[in-house]
Amino acid sequence: MKFYFSNFLVSKFPTLQKYKPGIEFLARLFFLAVLGLASKKLFWLISDAGGTFTLPLISGFNPIEALRNSLIAATAFFLQLFGYTSFIAGWVVGIPQVAAVKVETPCLGINVCLVFIVLIVAYPSAMRGWLQALYLVVGVLIIQIFNIARMVAMVFVIKNRYQLPIEHHDLFNMVIYAVIFALFYLFISLSTLSTVADLDNR
Numbered sequence: 001m002k003f004y005f006s007n008f009l010v011s012k013f014p015t016l017q018k019y020k021p022g023i024e025f026l027a028r029l030f031f032l033a034v035l036g037l038a039s040k041k042l043f044w045l046i047s048d049a050g051g052t053f054t055l056p057l058i059s060g061f062n063p064i065e066a067l068r069n070s071l072i073a074a075t076a077f078f079l080q081l082f083g084y085t086s087f088i089a090g091w092v093v094g095i096p097q098v099a100a101v102k103v104e105t106p107c108l109g110i111n112v113c114l115v116f117i118v119l120i121v122a123y124p125s126a127m128r129g130w131l132q133a134l135y136l137v138v139g140v141l142i143i144q145i146f147n148i149a150r151m152v153a154m155v156f157v158i159k160n161r162y163q164l165p166i167e168h169h170d171l172f173n174m175v176i177y178a179v180i181f182a183l184f185y186l187f188i189s190l191s192t193l194s195t196v197a198d199l200d201n202r
Helices: 005-012 014-045 063-081 110-122 130-160 168-200
Strands: 087-089 092-095 099-102
Touching (some): 063 087, 063 092, 110 168, 130 168
């Protein structure tokens, strides 16, 4: 992904040369953020209100429900792993007659995954191709593992009638954005090592 905005800006303002990598990153970040928002709009244009695709070749497939069902199944699995009987009823998962949570669409972690993807793709890194793709996959899996842990934890919070100091969505957002920026920092560190390794091999 090549952007010429930074080249144009530096040609007009030579004093900005030392900030060129940062300008490049911000330009990519802005472009990908707009692209991400446009993609979400496009998704709802080619699907019905429930998220099921209406295009001929992929008609009937619902990626949102596929993700929701995966998260719910994983939550039920971990509840059983802790020694509890679990149940699933539509969007609801929990311990029968004890505690349950409803997994609404905003709880699927789609937006936070998009934030992570945009940061990684926008950063001008030496890690490209399959290495970057692998990091994206691992990062999204880590985010969703934290999401599953949040759902399991909420079942236990309800079961034991704990009072959280802040609203659980706010608590999750603080934790997950800390995880995202930790993953981003790790990516920058790995990118620096890759650049140094490339220079050493020349």
